[in-house]
Amino acid sequence: MPTKTIIQTTAAPAAVGPYSQAVRVGDLLFCAGQIPLDPATGQLVAGDIRAQTRQVLQNIQAILTSQKLTLKHVVKTTVFLTDLADFAAMNQVYAEFFTAEYPARSTVQVAALPKGSVLAAEAIWRIGQMHEARVQTVARDGTVSENPAERGRAIAAYRRVFTAYPDSPYAGEALRKIGDFYFAERNYVQAVDFFERTLREHPDAAFVADVLFNLGRSLYLKGDHAAALQAVERIQREFPGYERMDKVRTLRQFVQKKLGGGK
Numbered sequence: 001m002p003t004k005t006i007i008q009t010t011a012a013p014a015a016v017g018p019y020s021q022a023v024r025v026g027d028l029l030f031c032a033g034q035i036p037l038d039p040a041t042g043q044l045v046a047g048d049i050r051a052q053t054r055q056v057l058q059n060i061q062a063i064l065t066s067q068k069l070t071l072k073h074v075v076k077t078t079v080f081l082t083d084l085a086d087f088a089a090m091n092q093v094y095a096e097f098f099t100a101e102y103p104a105r106s107t108v109q110v111a112a113l114p115k116g117s118v119l120a121a122e123a124i125w126r127i128g129q130m131h132e133a134r135v136q137t138v139a140r141d142g143t144v145s146e147n148p149a150e151r152g153r154a155i156a157a158y159r160r161v162f163t164a165y166p167d168s169p170y171a172g173e174a175l176r177k178i179g180d181f182y183f184a185e186r187n188y189v190q191a192v193d194f195f196e197r198t199l200r201e202h203p204d205a206a207f208v209a210d211v212l213f214n215l216g217r218s219l220y221l222k223g224d225h226a227a228a229l230q231a232v233e234r235i236q237r238e239f240p241g242y243e244r245m246d247k248v249r250t251l252r253q254f255v256q257k258k259l260g261g262g263k
Helices: 047-064 084-097 128-146 150-165 169-186 189-200 208-224 225-238 245-258
Strands: 004-007 022-025 028-034 076-080 104-109 119-125
Touching: 028 047, 047 084, 047 119, 076 084, 084 104, 150 169, 169 189, 169 208, 189 208, 208 225, 208 245, 225 245
Parallel strands: 076 104
Antiparallel strands: 004 022, 022 028, 028 119, 076 119
């Protein structure tokens, strides 16, 4: 029998009764009905049906994000309205969050909703094999980083992740990890290829600064100093608070010396 896992995150409104924000069973994740509560205050957001719809979907999205999933994984939603006259306005905002290959949806009118809300929504997500592949490959990271003989098998595992699940939030991490492995092996040509592909296919990932830094190091060691300087300059321009900025500045000094620019 599949294990039941309770999902909780402070990024979404806390449960206000004897229920959970979300529950995972097997490869399915079930989200409790969300009303337009501000997670910070626990109060209904001000505004019309559009503002309330946006808050509800942001709450659902926050639960997804806490599990490293996206709205693309939603397979079914149910929307509850106290007045079906609000359907068109709700649908307009809904379309901002879900694009192409839409999940199945039911929209129904109800007599009333908690706290006087005019809208509520719930969702079901399918996590699937992509999530399990990520769990398996992450579990191997510690061993792989200390055992070069394992890198070939690890790279193959990560290739399966971004090949089978290119739209998953883990595809970018898989690409980055392969770049890291090639860098550790001093195969800077391959490392550059994978770091550049990561940036090209996942430009908004949370680890972009790390990828840029490793790309800059790989380009420097590969001898492409002009391109390495571009990577370093992008970090300094776009990520001024980057936690490894001292190392970025050191790398820039090395690069500029190679380019004949001193410090």
